[in-house]
Amino acid sequence: MAAEGVEESIIIIEDSDAAYVKSLHTNDIIGESSSKNNKLLLIAAGVFILILIVLITSLILSKSSKKYDDVSMKYIENKLEDESKKPVEPTKIENMIAKANYLYSTGSKSEALSLFEKIALYSEAVSAYNLGVAQLKDEQYDVALKSFQKAIQNNEKRCVSAINAAVCSLHLKNNKNFRYYIDLAYAYLPAERQSPLYSYYYALINYYNENYLEALSALKNPTTAEYLKIQNNLGTKINALFDNDYDAIENMEQNQPIKNDFSLGLLYARVGDLTLAKKHLKNAIVKNIEPVKSQLALSFVNLKAGQVQDAAKEINNITDMFEEEAYKPYPIKVKLKESLFDIDKAQKRYREITLHDKLLTYQKIFYFSPYKIFNANKTISYIRKGNANIFIDNVNSAKDYLKKSYSSSNVNIGITKAIKKALSYKIREANSMLLELIKIQPKHSILHYNLALTFAQMGNMTDAHEHFLRSYHLDAKNYLSGVYAVMCSQIVHKENKKLLSIIKESLNNEEINENIDLYKTLLFISEDKILESADWLKNDYKQRPLYLALDIIIALKQNNLDTAKKSSQKLTILLPDEILPHLMNIDTSFSELSPKKYSNEVANYLKKQNFNFNDLYYGPYITRYLYIQQNLITGRLYFLRKQLKQVLESTTEQTHELTSSLALASLYDNAFEESYTLYNNLIDNLKVRDSYTLFLAAVASTAANHHENAIALLELSKMKDSNFLESRYALGLLYLEAKNNKGAVIQLSRVNKNNFNSEYFNFDIDVDKLIFEKQHQK
Known part of the structure; x- marks a missing residue:
């Protein structure tokens, strides 16, 4: 997420940043003046003492008995009212300066400024420059500019006076004057080379000239420890501009106590530390810092963190309260996750999901499951x-x-x-x-089981769940249907506690045998009971494909690679021409290799195999998905697409799965428009309209920048399967992008899973759009 609060104020010449410019220069530069004035007053005090000694001596010599009377503050003020411009003693001026500063700090600004003006008429101790700083503090930009002009004419603090004159011009929206005084400050800068504040002036001038790297270099190599707060703020802004987010955070956190929780929260969001981002954004809301932006930012951080329902509530509240403003700060840009296409990220993700993803685990089980006669x-x-x-x-x-x-x-x-x-x-x-x-x-239990199994192998878990459940209800002894109904219910987010309890109780009442052992092991896998499922590895049943597949799944979860390798090798011997057994063998054989070596070994292994590819062209979805993933990892998607196109052109068989395979391979190979076209053909002409195919078509549409088409496809997918969370989440993001917050809230509020993590969809803040809108307004 873009650190919007920081980036907005990077370009100081914009109106929205004027307030920050004021604080950037006035508060601190006046500090410099006070420091130098103290030195001047000390010298003046010395001169005054010397004059006093001479005066006393002359009085003694003249035998005058006249006593010296201290001049009261009232007397000095009366003298200042006088038209004559007699010099006033330095000690009195010092007291007057103290009084003016006190009046200013307690809120009596007009009195203080009046006093400053009077003092300036009669003493060089308070200069036109200091007067200008006071006026700038009081936001009297036009008169402050005149004071700084006078200071420059008098050769007084010319460099810093020119900088502050530029600041006044900025507030007065006089860009021509702004450029003139910044260039003037740059011209006077060499004269400050011996000053401890040289790096500070250098940074300010380059900052205003938009030479941000030069300014950053000066901030990183300071010649002064003064004004650290200002220097840290500048460093934060410039580092954020160049996406040096950690440096920006470090700069900001050096200023304690932290005042700008909003910007800090955005920076933490940018680096992906969502916990700290939420903490600071909540603080910003409590402190009423940028209330609309803070609440919206918090909602988007919650979306990133998987707290989708919380995000939906926050978006709904802020839209109700600030309907028009809610769409302005953060335009959403929906995109697909980089891990889908980047070879290294795809490999890391592949290794994780083959071990932990329930859908893939269940689809492997369904692939090897027997049909019933x-x-x-x-x-x-x-x-x-x-x-x-x-x-x-x-x-x-x-x-x-x-x-x-x-x-x-x-x-x-x-x-x-x-x-x-x-x-x-x-x-x-x-x-x-x-x-x-x-x-x-319609009341044939075995028929429903077989039908459910075909749906499961095609990747349609919604219909698979329906028919497995129907099969079990028609025959309560058909335990495999019941167990598979439990598995499918987890994927489609259906309540299954009662069903699970009934099956468990029934199995416990059965005498133990090979089939009952199988059903119990499958239930253990569905409940993530790895220790209980480990007993399956001790059996001596006949080496069937399903049994060997369970060996591999359980052994890998236990990190028992030896058992997993033995079982996977047996599986490839039983089914040498099928792709999935070899992919499972790859999972067990190369899991400990480095990413680069893994890719090389997988590529070499697959080249040696003699697949008949019928399972890829016409068979279960799991084969297509995993084989395409391995071709992505090994960089061979182009060749796979070429192979699929040749078969598609020559086959006389049904082309549904072939078209689906090519569409998916094209998507992962970044041929987005081709994938989009193929999915449209699959849906419109071949009538493949299950929820998952519709969803993948929406993924391709999003990648090809046909976002309106993606919304329509996701609406259809949601209608086919109202519990398909990926469709709900993607639809919510696309509605946010289309500035339909109410529609987005409806979809996102139905994603009833904590820590939800979409496999496909992500979003960013559209910074380009923000910049365009700002330039357009300007």
Whole structure:
């Protein structure tokens, strides 16, 4: 997030920064004057003592008995009212200066200024320069400018007088005068080379001339310890301008107590320390520093921190209170996360999600899960009952039984054909066949299980959850359906406590065997009970693909690499032509390598394999996603896209998965417009409209800068799956960008997960837009 509060006041010549300029120069330069005046007054006091000695001597010699009377403050003031311009004794002037300063500090500004003017007429102890500083403090910029002009004419503090004259011109919005006096100050600067304040003047002049690097160099190599507060403030501004955020923070924190919590909060937000950012922004709100900006900034920090519902409440409140102002300070620019495309970041992210991401873990389990065949005994039972009823002349009842057996036989035949398609990686075709069969026999538990499994393998967890749950309700002994319903419910954020409790209780009442052991282990994985699931590694069951996959998943979570490697190697031997087993073998074999070596080893490993690629072209989503990720990491996405295009042009099979693969590969290869076009074809022509495909199409639309199209796609995705948090979050950000805070609040308030972290979407403050708007206003 841009440190807006700092950056706004970087360019001092803007109106909004005039107040800061005033404090930057007047408070401290007058300090310099006071310091030097003290030295002048000491010299004057010495001269006065000498004169006094001479006077006493002359009085003694003349035998005069006249006594010397002290002149009262009232007497001096009366003398100053006199038209004659007799010099006044330095000690009296010192008292007058003290009185003027006291009057000024206690708020009697007009009296103090009047007194300064009178003193200036009669003594050089208070100069035109000091008078100008006092007037500048009182915001009398026009008369202060005249005083500084007079000081320059009198060769009095010419460099610093010229700087302050430039400040007055700035307040008076006279850019021509401003440039003149800054150039004049630069011309007088060499005369200050021996002054301890040289670096300070040098920094100020270069700062106003927008030579920020020169100014920063002077601030980092000061010739004086005076005015540290001002120097730190300047250092903060310049460092923030050049994105030296940590240096800016250090400069700001050197000034204690910290007054500008708002700017400090923004700086911490920029460096990603969201905890300290929130702390300082909350302090700013309490202190009423930039109330609108502070509250908006806090809401955006909460968005970054994953506290989405808190952010939604804050955005809603500030929009209600300051509807027009709420859109001005921080225009949002929605973008995709860099970790999606940067090879090093993508590799780091890939390694993390393969271990910890539940969706990927479950999709691996679904990939290797068995399809179920029909219950032949039940079909035979229907036929027997039908024949028995014919024998007893109950024709109507017999017809019902025989119809059930006939439809059941047709469904069972259909299930068999669909399973063959699925095992040949034609998942979408199998899914279509099962959807037709469900219309014939909607209360077929096995049919619902198989249909759910195809949905899960296609990446459609919403429909998978629905049919796994239906399958379990139709047959409470179909535990695998129940366990998978629990897993899917976690992904689609559905309540599952009751279902989980029922399944656990039922399994505990079952006699332990291989299947019950499998179901319990799957539940342990779903509940992140790693220690309990470890018992699975001790079994001696037959080496089935699902069992080996569970070995790998559990062993990796325990950091038991030896067991994970052995199981993954066995899996690649069982399924040598399939991509996913080899990708899981990569996870176990190269997990400890450095990023560069990991990429090289993976590239070499994949080159040696002889995949048939049917699982990539037509099969489960998990294969497409992970294989594309590995090609991103190894820098071979271009070649993969070329391969997919060739197959797409020549195949006679369904092209849904091929198109989806190419669209996803193009997205990660930064071919955003191509990806956007492919996803539109997938949705409009091939009618693939599940919530996740619609979401990915919105991702491609955002990357290709078709943000309005992305909003429409996300609205459709949300309608398909109202619990899909990624769609809600992305839609909320895009509504913020479109200055529709109310619409954004509706979406963001539904992201009911703490520490939510979008895999795809991020946002920045559109600094370019802010600069453009400021220049336009100017």
